[in-house]
Amino acid sequence: MRVSRLMLVTLRDDPAEAEIPSHKLLLRGGYMRRVASGVYAYLPLLWRVLSKISAIVRQEMNATGALETLLPALQPASLWERSGRWQGYTAGEGIMFHLVDRQERSLGLGPTHEEVITALAADLLRSYRQLPVSLYQIQTKFRDEIRPRFGLMRGREFIMKDAYSFHADEADLRLTYARMDQAYRRIFSRCGLRTVAVEADSGAIGGSASQEFMVTAAAGEDLILSSADGRYAANQERACSLPEPAVPLVCPSPEAVELHTPGQHSIEDLCAAHGLEPSQTVKVLLLLARCAIGQARVVLVSLRGDQQLNPTKLANAVSAAVGEGAGALLELEPISAEQIRSEGLPEWPLGCLGPHLGDELLSGARSWHPAFLRLADATAAELDVFVCGANRPDTHLVGARWEALGGARPSVADLRSAQPGERCLQDPTQRLEASRGIEVGHIFQLGRKYSQALEATFTNEQGLDEPLWMGCYGIGVSRLAQAAVEQHHDQQGICWPVAIAPFEVIVVVASAQDPVQVALGETLHDKLEQAGLEVLLDDRSERAGVKFKDADLIGIPWRVVVGRGAASAQVELVERASGAKSEMAADAVVAQLQQTILAARGGLALGSS
């Protein structure tokens, strides 16, 4: 391929819209253009990268025995109503693009395909004799993200590989899950990525066990907490740790004593004013939970004063507490004084709340459920004696005890965010370290959530019908491409790993005016292609410096410079990533590159997709 025919337009300046290196470089290198917020045109160079990643994904998925398929992006609402996810995915902060067709039927653009695949499974899978079976597809997904970000990192339209497995029992699901785990590790390693597998929250997809694969990079959106020995790693949303022990509260009197605390509405103010430690206090947070079905509920969360609330864990706890009858949890937001007023309720002593806040405060609420949903983190529930709000303005209680406070006791759950520096649960001698990661893959054991909802059953060996066991497995293909750039770049530009580079070699003719150089460049290009390599020939009549800069920017792993030595058939070979240069005979360079590159491809032969 000739650069002059490549429609290559590189930019000298960073586009103002890009913030992180990979986004800037993909725009500057002429790999993509933004069409709308979170929507990108993949230009020819990027499409080659995406195709190579897809080819690796295909090989590894096929090796697990999964079958490639292609499901519709346009999906009927009725299917999503059957799984109970239509509301959650379209109302409130739902992310599904949806529309109404000329027959007034509601449709959505697939953000994921559990519904479609499960309906197909219900239709096609009848007997345990057909199981297990796995299907996958590589396809464009649509998600109306609340905030698209960083180019391909969080797009509203993006390429994803999603796979679904079906099993007769849970043990078999675990086997495939483990096989997918191994396949994923091979995929990322073949793409040249350093990844870490972390325990993850299952989120809206649901199900039990799940694991994310993170490309470690400073620009990552997720915080990973891991032990130094690498045996424990989890997304902060999910991570657990041993909290520091609370500082004991010395309290001579068995009765709680009132403390005048004017204007001390935060834990910091309270502790500073009275010489207390945050771990001696219990703070109370009020949130409003809106579910698809039923009244909004006020959630009263008790946390030890030094702990941070983990919104993901709280959302899971609330969902579990309200039960399936309430449908999907649509929204969980802190309550404001205005909201309390607009419910027609008298003012609450915000800032001085205690865990024993009575349900009578909710009586007469216009739309809210008349009782608090009471939850407490274990660190708070374990305190024998503590400081908390007195539920009266400017007043706290010192020496409060759960049994003495009276009122309804909260359900105890893990609601706190693990923090870097805390001790690991499985090995208290180690402490959690923080790093950032880009989530490029996520695997789930879904269990029977979707098969039950969509009545996807099979007949087991005993002749009885039962719901299928399911797993699902995603890779963000377009995100992976950008994550690779985030991990492999320098001041000059991208340094693609050979396995996913758009081209493997670029032959740069230093002077397009010199017929000897031009001829040698052409010859080399042809020979390298005949050797089975993917070769770019920079035949433009630019000055050498411009071509070198562009070659570095677009990040082709190997550069062959045909220049001054052309008359004596000498060329220069430069490795992009290391910058290592060597002079050699033009004849020798073909064999050398063939050997090096074929090895670096990791078994992916040309055109093997």
Add this chain to the structure above:
RNA sequence: CGGGAUGUGGCGCAGCUUGGUAGCGCACUUCGUUCGGGACGAAGGGGCCGCAGGUUCGAAUCCUGUCAUCCCGACCA
């Protein structure tokens, strides 16, 4: 949706405070000189100043509204 910022040739920006001929660098075209790390000179083409109202003799500039994009939070591959 809340908070912050920005919209001026393809890209990066100045001009706006104090209203009066729309500018600079890069890119593009032509010519000449140059030619191994984003050359130099000359000539040239390209802009509804995001959009819509308003104020004014006159608006890129002032006012109102609106749209879009980016950043910080909730969502996720």
